[in-house]
Amino acid sequence: MKQQRTERRAVKIAALKKKQASEKRNRVIGIVTGSVAAVGVLALVVTMVVTNGTPKVSPDAIEITGLQNYADVIAGHVEGAVDYAQSPPAGGEHAAAWLNCGVYTEPVPNENAVHSQEHGAVWVTYDPAQVSGDDLETLQSSMPATYSVLSPQPGLQSPVVISAWANQVELDGVNDPRLQDFVDKFWQAGDSPEAGASCSGGLDGPGRIA
Known part of the structure; x- marks a missing residue:
């Protein structure tokens, strides 16, 4: 009986250790995933700030x-x-x-x-x-x-x-x-008298490929 209790206890301890190891592994994965996502979001924010922060040349x-x-x-x-x-x-x-x-x-x-x-x-x-x-x-x-x-x-x-x-x-x-x-x-600016008027629906010249 004592031997059986010892064996059962060993099985429970092994199962507990396995559960703890699994939980630790999941926590690490979660931290890494969260860090990668945070870095990606930060990079996107920086890109948007740089892009939008650069004034378009007149x-x-x-x-x-x-x-x-x-x-x-x-x-x-x-x-x-x-x-x-x-x-x-x-x-x-x-x-x-x-x-x-x-x-x-x-x-x-x-x-x-x-x-x-x-x-x-x-x-x-x-x-x-x-x-x-x-x-x-x-x-x-x-x-x-x-x-x-x-x-x-x-x-x-x-x-x-x-x-x-x-x-x-x-x-x-x-x-x-x-x-x-x-x-x-x-382009669509400058001195054009009718900038923005249609550039299709008119006449096709010879050799138009696009």
């Missing part, structure tokens, strides 16, 4: 080297071809139908693209003899998702030219940081 404060601004650009609908002062144009009289914004593999009609500029779109043209392959893919990926037109224009005075209504910059290439500066300053 477009008026963005300075772009080589920016050409053309004063007194006239808007208005006309029929037929227009003799523009710049090539590619940076605003002026234009066709009644705007060009649907997007990526084109062929030159687009100036008169329709200028109408898109009037609606706040930026127009990026490139010389296909200087920009192709990976460079062209880089340029395409740099374009805003909306309110932008990308099209080739053989014989450009520089590899890439970015234009908006009454403003234009000749870029050194597809990685020129002034491209993004120009977008930040003039």
Whole structure:
């Protein structure tokens, strides 16, 4: 009998130790999990504070080297071809139908693209003899998702030219940081007479792929 009691007691002690070990393990897991969650929340809070705490640069404060601004650009609908002062144009009289914004593999009609500029779109043209392959893919990926037109224009005075209504910059290439500066300053803003008007539902030029 004494031996049986001893055995039962040993079994109870072993079960108690096992229970205590399990509870200790669960407490450790809980502490670790809670710590990881706390660190994650803290990181999220810090990210939000840093992001929201950084004031957005005003477009008026963005300075772009080589920016050409053309004063007194006239808007208005006309029929037929227009003799523009710049090539590619940076605003002026234009066709009644705007060009649907997007990526084109062929030159687009100036008169329709200028109408898109009037609606706040930026127009990026490139010389296909200087920009192709990976460079062209880089340029395409740099374009805003909306309110932008990308099209080739053989014989450009520089590899890439970015234009908006009454403003234009000749870029050194597809990685020129002034491209993004120009977008930040003039995309759906700047001097556009009708910024925010539609950039779809108009005319598709030749070679539209996106």
